Amino acid sequence: MKLSFRWYGLDDPVTLEKIRQIPGMKGIITAIYDVPIGEIWPMDKIIALKKEVEKHNLELIAIESVPVHEDIKLGLSTRDKYIKNYKETIKNLGKAGIGIVTYNFMPVFDWTRSSIDNKMEDGSINLIYEHKKVLEMDPVKGELDLPGWATNYEQKQLKELLQKYEDLSEEGLWRNLEYFLKSVVPVAEKSDVKLAIHPDDPPWSIFGLPRIVTNKQNLKRLVNIIDSPSNGLAICTGSLGSDPNNNMSEIIEYFSKKDRLNFLHFRNVKHDKNKNFYEVAHLSSEGSLDMYSILKSAVDGGFDGPIRPDHGRMIWGEEGRAGYGLFDRALGATYINGLLEAIFKN
């Protein structure tokens, strides 16, 4: 397993110099952020990004993410243009020797929380999702704490978009995902690139939007669309794991053995039965997930890809991108190191 860390590029206050000083750190997960969604990532930008990472003795191990244009998810007639561009981007990444590309298929919103600055008893700041609060929010009025999503839409636009997805329904979204994969996966295969879909977060419908990457059954349906290691998963323990019905160890062992786990996001949550969850430090003792069992399952299943500590709390007065500070994620990284070392040596 290759320990890696998400980096948001040259503007990220969590610099490569700092990431490099985390013991055992090998890889960087990043993206190109200044190419508009749907356009081709040019070769020169990819090479420059790779060189920047390698200058710090780190490896650019995966892209997170090449975003999927909304028209593809909606299945609009314009999608073929964007899919063509997506394939060109994959070819370019493959040429640059980058073997893993993450994406998600969540309509409109990326990950969603009811608060991104909840203060815990020990003074640390965390992200929380309280289902009732989210139900009461009106996304059209901009009442959401959505760190993963910039308000790109006018109210009227957003309202129309939400209506379109409601009409589409889950089966419609599945059809559009299938269309996308059948076009893109063969190119990924030829380019030596493994796609890795990120689960929906939270893994249930919000604001009437269909969400389909939510549980084991749906993940099985997804990998069966095209049976290829290039059609794989980026399993995020904190995303799927916020639903207590998802047995994370079992899911991870299953897809590791099937060689469809391409990337592992390591995060813990404290959840309840009422669709509430709180992001906590990575340790098993802090949340609802057994992080040892999850990692053991990945090892037993033969997973040998990248793993990264996902969202951390904000501690020690750090300020920055919600979930993506340096300190708590680095603590997660050495915790992973400890678990892995003991699992392999035991």
Next chain:
Amino acid sequence: MKLSFRWYGLDDPVTLEKIRQIPGMKGIITAIYDVPIGEIWPMDKIIALKKEVEKHNLELIAIESVPVHEDIKLGLSTRDKYIKNYKETIKNLGKAGIGIVTYNFMPVFDWTRSSIDNKMEDGSINLIYEHKKVLEMDPVKGELDLPGWATNYEQKQLKELLQKYEDLSEEGLWRNLEYFLKSVVPVAEKSDVKLAIHPDDPPWSIFGLPRIVTNKQNLKRLVNIIDSPSNGLAICTGSLGSDPNNNMSEIIEYFSKKDRLNFLHFRNVKHDKNKNFYEVAHLSSEGSLDMYSILKSAVDGGFDGPIRPDHGRMIWGEEGRAGYGLFDRALGATYINGLLEAIFKN
């Protein structure tokens, strides 16, 4: 095992608020720093210290250290007064419910390095010991990097002191340690306090000074002076482990099984056969010690006392007390958590 962290009191930039935010952190290791060496630690100061720690939902789990007056180590006629005071301090600590007291028996100098601000390839700062450089230094001229030791002596005084110890020799120092223990251990027993001697660092003679807490054979000799759990050890993996002849896993398992390991300091070093060593991050992969094997040996031996991450590098631009910054030690703490969780669940 109880995960704990050393704290240098209210002046420490690494505050209890910050320590509390390290996941899984339970205990604090500290001392009273404003009572002159040799005097009794008054009850009110002990209680105030304990309350301060408990205010932050942490437990004051051990004292590091109650320093042993030089006259005791030298065996001067004045020692009885200081030993009497030492016993009173132990009684007071016992009354306050503090069950572990660390001390060392190193003449004149505490831990010694040739540099406390060596810059590593990745920009982090570490402590190193290069034997040749130390041999060339003249402590009387104040040419040492000695973070653990303030220059308390005039040149002439120090010269005389060094001469006294040279005359004393190792056997003389053993006699003085024996005298001290035979007086103090029975009081510790009655007070429910376990003494824990810290090994010499480095574990060999420097500047002609005798050093006796250096290897398994000597540790055995020490615990055999009085056969009691109150006459135990604070094994520091980085101190003893800087001598490649010390098999740390074997030593720790031996004294755990004997119930004489009272406290474990968890630190990694990169050493060579020529008495040089470099302090590194805690991970096994970074240094010469197998940290998994060390921890597994402690667990197998039944050790259930406090463990703390010892010296870290200075990373991410942190400045502060050499070896005792927040960041790298906290990374060590979660690494310990990972190792321990996997060892217990395996």
